[in-house]
Amino acid sequence: MDLSQWKRVVIKVGSALIAPNRKGCSSHYLLSIAQFIVRLRANGVQVVLVSSGSVAAGSHLFPETDKVDIALKKAMAAAGQTEMMATWDRLFDFPTAQILLTHGDLRDRERYVSIRETTFSLLNNGVLPIINENDTVTTDDLKVGDNDNLSAMVAASADADALIICSDVDGLYDKNPNTHDDAVLLPEVTTIDSRIFAMGGGATSAVGTGGMKTKIEAAEKATSHGIDTFIVNGFKATTFNTLLEGKNPGTHFRPYAKPMQEDVHWMTHTASEQGEVVVDNDFDTTFAAEGEQLTSDEIVEVNGNFSVGDTILLRKDDGTRIAKARSNYSSCLLSFIADQDDREFADEFQNKTGPIISKKNIAVLEKQ
């Protein structure tokens, strides 16, 4: 682990560190994280902070109840967010900036690029971006849902060298250490496979979302973009000294040797498909890599409503997911040519209109 190689780092801070007792924000655990950020910046490293905790920080402002419905949770997030930002801001003598995002923003390529450019602009001007999900406006369809995955999407969009997820445990154990006394810490993970996913359980604290499951998902997203990923214990001040010494205090997920390109990574891990195109089972799966055309006679079915420019999933009739791609056709137009009995007309139509999918807008998914 060579810190001198880090140019940009994303640090994700979990709710338990912001509002440990759900009685408003506390700077108790944030002080050592803030010092870490200051030291990194002094060493020329750009830092992006992804901070959870708005709900936990805001809950004390509302009457206590056993039934916290979605509207109340959103109200807590809205009220807690200002308290959380104020708490962070007090800890720094450089400016901070609030960015609130939803998955709806990240999966739209234009908005994604805009978020990326704004982040770079803030960083290049010495401002610390502090990012959270915009809980007040999210719906099930629009939300990322947890800040672990959000931090990995942010790390990929910011071309970070490292993602440090600060949690309430030392790292990934072979089972949940809060429910198993014999759980063993894994200092290093080189491949994130089903065995690793099986170890990650949900959250057991009152304030956490997602537990270790979403942290492993985040690690997979980040490492596939070449980002060194760490899960560390944010309760311990020693964690950050150890990191500054270039040592790993928790679990280190090694990055892929051959990371995905930024746009392919976005399509694979951030964009969600608006519809799907089912193709023949004997469809040649190397087509995308070879840059060959998908022809309308190979289409079995077009599902969903999508427009030109939307992300679609290409899958085989047997269910195999082949690729995600940007569609150059709307679902209506694609159904129209796929349903044509007159092949000559369909071919001519496609020749005139252009390829259904362009080579540069395809992310081939892992073969299953």
Ligand SMILES: Nc1ncnc2c1ncn2[C@@H]1O[C@H](COP(=O)(O)OP(=O)(O)O)[C@@H](O)[C@H]1O
């Ligand atoms: N295999 C595991 N290793 C470590 N922690 C685990 C594991 N499985 C489940 N967990 C739970 O994940 C929790 C951390 O996630 P979470 O509560 O969402 O925290 P945060 O607020 O930091 O995101 C731990 O406190 C623990 O209860």
Ligand SMILES: N[C@@H](CCC(=O)OP(=O)(O)O)C(=O)O
């Ligand atoms: N956006 C939410 C945080 C959701 C979340 O993922 O929380 P955590 O598991 O503590 O990182 C909030 O600010 O309360």
